[in-house]
Amino acid sequence: MADFTVSQAEAERLQLQKAIWSARLTRLLWWLAVLAVFVGSLLSLMPIYWMITGSFKIQHDAIAYPPELFPTHPTLQNWEKLLVGMPTLRWLLNSFIAASGVALLGVITSTLAGYAFGKKRFPGQNLLFWLLLLTMMLPKQISLIPLFIMMRDLKWFDTYFALIIPYAAYPFGIFLVKQFMQGIPNDLLDAAKIDGASEFGVFWHVVLPLTKPAVGALAIFAFMFGWNDYIWQLVVTNKQTMLTLPVGVSKLVAGWATIDIGVGMAGATLAFIPMLVIFLLFQDYFVKGITVGAVKG
Amino acid sequence: MTVLAAYPERRRTWWQKIWDARAAYLFILPAYIPFIVFVLYPLINGLRLSFYEAGVNKAKWRFIGFDNFVRLFTRDDVFIIALKNTFLFVLIVVPVVVVISIFLAVIVFPLPRAAQSFVRMSFYMPVVSGGVVLAMVWIWIFNRDFGLLNYLLEIAGFYKLLGIPKIGWLAQTETALLSLAMVVISWSIGQPLILFLAALGNISEELYDAAKIDGASGWQIFWKITLPLLRPTTLFVLVTTTINVFQVFVVVLLMTLGGPANATQTIVYRIYENAFVFYKYGYGAAMGVVLLLIVGSIAYFQFKLLGQEVEY
Numbered sequence: 001m002a003d004f005t006v007s008q009a010e011a012e013r014l015q016l017q018k019a020i021w022s023a024r025l026t027r028l029l030w031w032l033a034v035l036a037v038f039v040g041s042l043l044s045l046m047p048i049y050w051m052i053t054g055s056f057k058i059q060h061d062a063i064a065y066p067p068e069l070f071p072t073h074p075t076l077q078n079w080e081k082l083l084v085g086m087p088t089l090r091w092l093l094n095s096f097i098a099a100s101g102v103a104l105l106g107v108i109t110s111t112l113a114g115y116a117f118g119k120k121r122f123p124g125q126n127l128l129f130w131l132l133l134l135t136m137m138l139p140k141q142i143s144l145i146p147l148f149i150m151m152r153d154l155k156w157f158d159t160y161f162a163l164i165i166p167y168a169a170y171p172f173g174i175f176l177v178k179q180f181m182q183g184i185p186n187d188l189l190d191a192a193k194i195d196g197a198s199e200f201g202v203f204w205h206v207v208l209p210l211t212k213p214a215v216g217a218l219a220i221f222a223f224m225f226g227w228n229d230y231i232w233q234l235v236v237t238n239k240q241t242m243l244t245l246p247v248g249v250s251k252l253v254a255g256w257a258t259i260d261i262g263v264g265m266a267g268a269t270l271a272f273i274p275m276l277v278i279f280l281l282f283q284d285y286f287v288k289g290i291t292v293g294a295v296k297g
Numbered sequence: 298m299t300v301l302a303a304y305p306e307r308r309r310t311w312w313q314k315i316w317d318a319r320a321a322y323l324f325i326l327p328a329y330i331p332f333i334v335f336v337l338y339p340l341i342n343g344l345r346l347s348f349y350e351a352g353v354n355k356a357k358w359r360f361i362g363f364d365n366f367v368r369l370f371t372r373d374d375v376f377i378i379a380l381k382n383t384f385l386f387v388l389i390v391v392p393v394v395v396v397i398s399i400f401l402a403v404i405v406f407p408l409p410r411a412a413q414s415f416v417r418m419s420f421y422m423p424v425v426s427g428g429v430v431l432a433m434v435w436i437w438i439f440n441r442d443f444g445l446l447n448y449l450l451e452i453a454g455f456y457k458l459l460g461i462p463k464i465g466w467l468a469q470t471e472t473a474l475l476s477l478a479m480v481v482i483s484w485s486i487g488q489p490l491i492l493f494l495a496a497l498g499n500i501s502e503e504l505y506d507a508a509k510i511d512g513a514s515g516w517q518i519f520w521k522i523t524l525p526l527l528r529p530t531t532l533f534v535l536v537t538t539t540i541n542v543f544q545v546f547v548v549v550l551l552m553t554l555g556g557p558a559n560a561t562q563t564i565v566y567r568i569y570e571n572a573f574v575f576y577k578y579g580y581g582a583a584m585g586v587v588l589l590l591i592v593g594s595i596a597y598f599q600f601k602l603l604g605q606e607v608e609y
Contacts, residue, residue: 122318
């Protein structure tokens, strides 16, 4: 009997020890995972660090081996070449005009349509909405060529029209606004109508002010889309003064052999900075825009 | 008699309904007119164009039935290579993106807010900077002689360990596609990570508490509670990432031009080259139709799956 209790105590002790070790192991693995996440974060930022520091390196240092982790002879000559010798500032302006135009038109058309889809009932509503969603999901390369030919026939090559007008309808924006407006109580709309507000008055004075977060997210996404829509900008612009910044600086790469790496990096940095500023200023809108569109349909 | 009487009645109410909703139609009009002109019409036109031999001169366009498609699959070796490469690319990138973003989200979620937003910001930064900017930097990083990647691998002992000469990542057929995949992965994690973090935030604490009271281990909680509840988000991420990655283009154009030896040819790069370098609009459009069919059917099946699994 005594033997039995001893061995049971022994077994319990062993089991406890095992549990402690397995908890320690789990903890260790956990901290290793956390470490891996932060190393991953740094790796993710690494190309951006490399680009920015690269823009201050002279060619001799840019192709040095082992590479310089920090520019030892920092120089501004790359930036000077980029900004003085090339129509870079014009490209920057073009990108701003294109992206702002896309954002502005997108906000106007999407809030109006999103309101109708989210707050009204009308025949054909579902069909019209699903048509929008469907084309949003499908690859747009199929319409790329006909759209390109259309621009040619309209003589819109090398104009801001070509960079902006085809994106006047922004299905993602309509979707975003619809999702958001559905959450606004109908009582508010009805009350305004009883007070004699017109159809547009209800939209303008009641619904729109409540939709500001969604409109913010929409404007930012449309701007980012208008800034980074590379393939379209590449095919509809050709004249040096009508290129957008990403297209212009990417052409520096085509002549990689003849141009300084540093100039290319300065160009890439310049194309990155406006997006960075917008991202840092409006981080919450980014998160909102991404999650509204996906979690819960 | 009753039928005849009912018919105009029903018709009238149908028009009545539309007339009553005229305000709604006015609201969608500013979006729907450009949508029809610049999205729907070109889409249909693209389908039409794929049955034509069509070059720069519109007067010479000629209907040729399915000839473009027949040629694509019987006489265009490069397109077949591009097709294979694109599928391979999707098969590499999509699972990696899904697994990494779930891993990151699960590890980061319990950490303090500041740590969480740092990680989120780090992985979203490449999304913000865009493909062109990243492609330009990565060309330099991948360089065999003075690239950062080879330097890091060398000090980590990678080359000594394997006893091989330094790799020219974009210049060798074995590594070129993999290198492009790495770049695309780097900018594909940010968005899913935000989605998974948001989804984790929606899981009720009580579920976890109940599981802990029942003595479930961390692993059990992850496999039995967290992962199943992340399922809708996972499927959404799967669908959108697959669609995006099928359209891989910028990295190819800027980093490899489809080379070396066609190792990085992709469908969209074939479309671009045929339409905008060779001016074969009809042929390029046919490739677009093939891409549409592939992506459309994959998205359809994934959605079917989504519809089955998730109650909206």
